[in-house]
Amino acid sequence: MPFHRRGLLLGGLALPFISRASRAQANWPARTVHVTVPYSPGGGTDVFARLLAEGLRSVVGQSLVVENRVGGNGVIGSQQVSRADADGYSLAVVTNTHTMNKYAMQAVPFDPVTDFTPISLLSSFPMVIAASASAPYKDVAGLIAYAKAHPGEISFGSSEASTSYGGNEFARLAGIKIEEVAYRGGAPLMNDIVAGNLPLGWTSILSAGPYFRNDRVRILAVTSASRSPLQPEIPTAAEAGLPGYGFAGWYGMLGPVGMKPDTAEAIHAANLKAVALPQYRQRFTELGADLKMLGPQDFAAYLRQEDSRWAEASKAGLIKPLQ
Incomplete structure (x- = not known):
């Protein structure tokens, strides 16, 4: 390679150059x-x-x-x-x-x-699975049972690719059919859940944070394999009724x-x-x-x-x- 040929031609001169370059990188950052x-x-x-x-x-x-x-x-x-x-x-x-x-x-x-x-x-x-308080289920197991008894009647909100995947993977593992509704962000999604216009949604734990104590929203589960240190009382979806589901x-x-x-x-x-x-x-x-x-x-x-x-x-x- 050209670098090696140059190194051979320069002989010992190449070593100080490499040493100075190494020191420069080790001193990161030298500016904004x-x-x-x-x-x-x-x-x-x-x-x-x-x-x-x-x-x-x-x-x-x-x-x-x-x-x-x-x-x-x-x-x-x-x-x-x-x-x-x-x-x-x-x-x-x-x-x-x-x-x-x-x-x-x-x-x-x-x-x-x-x-x-x-x-x-x-x-x-983690993401969270959020439901309207007016929805006819109070936990993950109840959601799955209701969806099986009423196929296609439940819609869920998503706001980008990861929440879309979270809802669709949940449905696949649970063997249920739920219809996806795309939103332009977690805030409007949660607003519709609070208003009772959307029965179910997947969103980030930060987007859902202001609604943890809201009696018009139920946080059914976190999607991660382990509980969140932010809200350790919220079960994982696997704990709450869907073994094998884990996504963060x-x-x-x-x-x-x-x-x-x-x-x-x-x-x-x-x-x-x-x-x-x-x-x-x-x-x-x-x-x-x-x-x-x-x-x-x-x-x-x-x-x-x-x-x-x-x-x-x-x-x-x-x-x-x-x-």
Whole structure:
């Protein structure tokens, strides 16, 4: 390869060059870092990313600027980061919709796995199954029994690819038929449940948070394999009547493809330190975050598994095309 030939010609001169480059990467960050959130301000991902950035500022002693770049179900902001320099100063915090968009949209201008550098799987978070208080069931077992007795009479709301999958996978495993109604966000979905216009919906635990104490909403279950530290009294769907059902969203940090491995590792190490700070850890827990982080290599393997999972789900008709 040309690099090796040049190294042989330069002899000992190549070693100081490599050493200086290594030191430069180890000193990340030397200037302001820009973190793109490709979703709306005030949403769960935005709140999480800004709290993480606050912790990172304390750890690395540099400014981190969080920017919302909204559009295309997260595609526009992610594309911007994919085209940036892979030097560790342009990062993105995304959710599992980043990998699902490939199967829910007609065209995505990048590959969600190969066109990015995985840095950290930051946290997983559960969805919730929310029902109107006027619905004729009070728990997951009752929902399944009613749906079997009244096939096709129940509709459920979804707001993007992951909540669509959550509802359709639930129906598949339960052997029931429920009709999907697409919403443009978790807030209007929950508003219709509160008003009694929608009997059932899948949404993030953050979107449902303001309704936990609302007597017009029943939170039937969380979708994750284990209970959420945010609301530990809410059972999992598996505990409540549907064994084998387990699905959670996640937050992850990505950079442009081609980032040096030691830079990615340095950023991941800073993330670990940031979430461990006592003044931030409780606030992350209040967001429903589990903070079971994965580093660059493990996150890369996780993304490949996610891609395979969504490919199979799409073939099975469990991910509906976005309108």
